[in-house]
Amino acid sequence: MEKFPEPNGEKSSPTRKAKSGRTPKPRRRSAIVEETERLEHEHEQIKKQVEILKVQASDLGLNLSARSQPGRGLPGHGLSLHLSDGARATEVPLRLEKSSSVSQFIDELSADLSLIPGYAGLIQIKKGYIEVIIEDIGSSHTSQRYGYSYTLPRQISGDVGLRKRASSGVTAKASQLTVEISSPSALFDGLGSRLCPPPMDYFAYDDYLTLKISGVKICDLPHGVKLLEEIGNSFSIDLDVRFGGGFSISPRFDWEKFWDRRNEGSASRVAGSLIDQPLNLSMNKYDELATKYYWHGRRSESVPLAAFLAYYQVLEYYFQRYVREDAIKLTRINLKSPSFMVENDDNIARLIQIFEDEVRAKSSEQNKLTATMLNCVDPELLAGFISCDSILARHLGNKDRLPGVPTVPSKLSGEQLVERVSERIYRLRCQIVHAKGDARDGKVVLLAPGTPEAVGVREDVKLVSHVAQAVMIASSTSIALDDR
Numbered sequence: 029m030e031k032f033p034e035p036n037g038e039k040s041s042p043t044r045k046a047k048s049g050r051t052p053k054p055r056r057r058s059a060i061v062e063e064t065e066r067l068e069h070e071h072e073q074i075k076k077q078v079e080i081l082k083v084q085a086s087d088l089g090l091n092l093s094a095r096s097q098p099g100r101g102l103p104g105h106g107l108s109l110h111l112s113d114g115a116r117a118t119e120v121p122l123r124l125e126k127s128s129s130v131s132q133f134i135d136e137l138s139a140d141l142s143l144i145p146g147y148a149g150l151i152q153i154k155k156g157y158i159e160v161i162i163e164d165i166g167s168s169h170t171s172q173r174y175g176y177s178y179t180l181p182r183q184i185s186g187d188v189g190l191r192k193r194a195s196s197g198v199t200a201k202a203s204q205l206t207v208e209i210s211s212p213s214a215l216f217d218g219l220g221s222r223l224c225p226p227p228m229d230y231f232a233y234d235d236y237l238t239l240k241i242s243g244v245k246i247c248d249l250p251h252g253v254k255l256l257e258e259i260g261n262s263f264s265i266d267l268d269v270r271f272g273g274g275f276s277i278s279p280r281f282d283w284e285k286f287w288d289r290r291n292e293g294s295a296s297r298v299a300g301s302l303i304d305q306p307l308n309l310s311m312n313k314y315d316e317l318a319t320k321y322y323w324h325g326r327r328s329e330s331v332p333l334a335a336f337l338a339y340y341q342v343l344e345y346y347f348q349r350y351v352r353e354d355a356i357k358l359t360r361i362n363l364k365s366p367s368f369m370v371e372n373d374d375n376i377a378r379l380i381q382i383f384e385d386e387v388r389a390k391s392s393e394q395n396k397l398t399a400t401m402l403n404c405v406d407p408e409l410l411a412g413f414i415s416c417d418s419i420l421a422r423h424l425g426n427k428d429r430l431p432g433v434p435t436v437p438s439k440l441s442g443e444q445l446v447e448r449v450s451e452r453i454y455r456l457r458c459q460i461v462h463a464k465g466d467a468r469d470g471k472v473v474l475l476a477p478g479t480p481e482a483v484g485v486r487e488d489v490k491l492v493s494h495v496a497q498a499v500m501i502a503s504s505t506s507i508a509l510d511d512r
Contacts, residue, residue: 070126077130078107081137085109088139091117109219111150113143114249115428120222132214141215144253146480148223148278149238150216151252158241158256159216161223161278162209178237180209181273197237200263204243207263209275212238225281239263239277279483285419312504318345322496325489332485333460333477339489340457342496346503347396350403398450404502405495407442410449413494414438423487424452430475430484432459453492456485 085092091110108119120143124130140153149160162178184198197210212220216238224236241259246252260277268274325338370376414421415438423429424436433455436448459475475482 074124074126074130077134078124081107081130081134084134084137088137090137090139090141111141111143111219113145115145118143118222120219122218123221124218129214129217133218136213136215142249143223143280144256145249146279147253147256148280149256150219150223151246151249151256153246153248153252156242156244156246158244158246158252159213159238160256160260161212161236162239162260162275163278164275178209178275179273180237181267181271183271184273198267200266205259206240206242207259208240208242209237210240212236213240222283223280239275279480311507312501313507314500314504315345318342318500318503321345322500325493325496329486329489331477332489333475333482335489336456336485336492337460339492339496340453343397343400343453343492343499346400346404346499347393349503350400351396353403394451394454397454398447400499401446401450401495402443404499405446405449406498407445409498410494411441411445414491417490420487420490423484424491430456430459430481430488449491449495452488453495456488460485 082092093108093110094106107122107124109122110117110119112118122133124133138152138155140155142151142153143149144151144158144160147160149158151158164178180198197208199206199208199210201207216223239260241256244255244259246255256277260275264274264276321338321341325335325342328335328338414424414436421438425438427435434448434452436445436452440448456475475485
């Protein structure tokens with residue numbers, strides 16, 4: 029085969045470059061190969077760090093175990109740390125992304141590491157350290173969007189139109205006490221799988237800021253919570269007054285309810301089917317003012333306390349109607365009696381006394397609520413509504429969720445069930461309106477906005493909205509299309 033000449037007429041020679049004294053340049057390694065080798069090296073480093081972590085956790089007396097549902101991804105994801113908040117232990121799957129962060133995670137571990145009851149944070153009592161997620165005032169962390177975020181004031185971050193910079197933060201000091209807002213520590217980030225809501229856990233690991241309190245003497249867990257609330261509130265108001273950038277301490281995301289909801293939703297999607305159309309129009313005519321209160325409640329459900337009161341106003345609207353109705357029923361029964369004589373003064377006096385006694389017996393607000401519900405709420409439908417929602421049923425039976433509020437045991441039925449639900453709704457209403465609290469561990473627990481107890485009212489909002497619907501329906505009349 030004919031060989032084509034090289035440029036300048038030189039023939040191709042395998043030894044030409046060697047003779048010229050120049051060595052061939054090594055071929056540039058593929059970027060993919062380099063990245064693969066880097067990841068493999070990183071994985072090996074994490075494996076070594078995980079072994080160190082196991083020894084460290086054992087020495088500190090921490091409960092580190094294989095995750096009950098092993099995760100996927102980088103080595104170390106199959107481990108969980110079991111931490112208590114003083115009431116119960118929670119399995120926290122570890123999130124170990126980089127060998128450097130695992131090393132920091134190990135350095136920051138301590139034997140007294142605990143979760144903060146009710147809040148999305150951790151506490152180390154002997155070290156005098158508290159760290160918790162914060163969010164903008166008014167942030168709807170309980171909405172379907174989930175997620176926490178706090179925007180640093182522009183005077184601090186220097187950002188324009190951005191939520192935050194990774195390096196941005198703010199620090200304040202008072203004697204030995206240091207308060208800081210910045211990106212989460214390696215320890216916090218490693219435990220973030222149960223401190224953060226789902227999107228933050230899966231998609232935006234670094235897209236949140238934490239409040240860090242250090243250099244303070246903490247006596248015990250309740251004292252630590254008290255310090256967090258007092259110092260956090262003080263710093264928040266400082267920032268709000270100076271820069272218009274206050275924050276609130278984020279409640280811990282309820283993963284148990286989240287997974288229950290996901291499972292219930294999946295079951296309903298599988299079992300559900302399209303409804304037949306056209307629908308049957310009820311032609312119910314509802315009272316205009318009660319309807320306004322009802323829709324206000326629906327619009328306010330991201331703020332549980334406000335929604336609860338709006339639905340309660342629906343019930344309150346009908347109080348006088350049903351108190352009078354019961355008195356009228358008794359009066360009518362007496363008037364129908366053959367022994368009743370209109371001309372007999374004693375009969376008239378007795379009838380007046382019966383009417384007055386009935387009205388007087390239901391003069392208290394709680395009795396008015398109970399009378400309204402007994403007239404309008406079907407006990408079987410109410411029992412079915414509660415039993416179909418396992419989370420609601422569990423919430424209503426838990427005496428620790430809302431101290432001082434009567435529970436609703438599943439064994440109750442008939443009028444007893446309606447009366448107990450009435451009592452629970454009324455007691456909740458009083459705690460919200462009058463700022464009345466009940467004692468828990470020697471501390472008065474108030475249903476104040478932003479507290480974990482106030483967030484717990486969300487389940488009761490479902491209950492009172494169902495009762496409001498039942499009362500509106502029972503009190504409705506028929507729409508007359510031929511009215512002029």
